[in-house]
Amino acid sequence: MIINGVECCETFQTHEELIKAVNEKMPQEDALYDLAELFKVFGDSTRIRILYVLFEAEVCVCDLAQVLNMTQSAISHQLKILKQSKLVKSRREGKSVFYSLADGHVRTIIAQGREHIEE
Amino acid sequence: MIINGVECCETFQTHEELIKAVNEKMPQEDALYDLAELFKVFGDSTRIRILYVLFEAEVCVCDLAQVLNMTQSAISHQLKILKQSKLVKSRREGKSVFYSLADGHVRTIIAQGREHIEE
DNA sequence: TAAACATATGAGCAATTGTTCATATGTTTA
């Protein structure tokens, strides 16, 4: 079969229909990129652990470092990434900065991930 | 304040309670790792694009490569990763191998990701 | 204002990742 001037294996699927459906529903290039960037943020166990702590309470950087047994710098770098993705928000109180979850999608996404794994 | 022999900044949060809650709800080390590994799979726009095509139909490797304008090898490598994560399944039919979504979590996770971004 | 505390950040490095290229494996057909 020939599609767009390129040869292709034989399938039962009508290629034109597939291409039409994909073109209609596939997000734009930049949206796909943003989506991948978002999931990349979830793709690190340190950041997942940070999120799990924030599931319980609003916590300052110092305490996060303690609870997770990591350096303040490492935690701070990861918090920056989480904040850029709008997964967490921060609030300064004196010398400390307290972090908390930005919205409910975080819980849903992680819950779905766990469901998938636990099958 | 001193927690587990280590000095820490002053907070209003009771540390013992936080640590107790986190220890209770935080998944085990290997579960956290698996969770991060799963989200890593979603963290690449090529794989996201493959999943979007599979949202529409069961498609063979050759067609995926065509529709996404990528080499057969690149697609095949990514399909392997998607299959290892049990996000897609495959079925051989003659010379072709057809891939399809393994379960509904894929749609939910991606939908939640899009919702988060579109806020 | 100086010192102490809490957090943020840039540079550097080892480890991981996505693609390409060449080639192997598996299936069908002449």
Place this chain on the structure above:
DNA sequence: TAAACATATGAACAATTGCTCATATGTTTA
């Protein structure tokens, strides 16, 4: 069985990533 087709895979390489270390920024307190 040989050739053609479809897919899978290993090696290699550039690009990205997460941590450490040193240090900067911001805030409070003596």
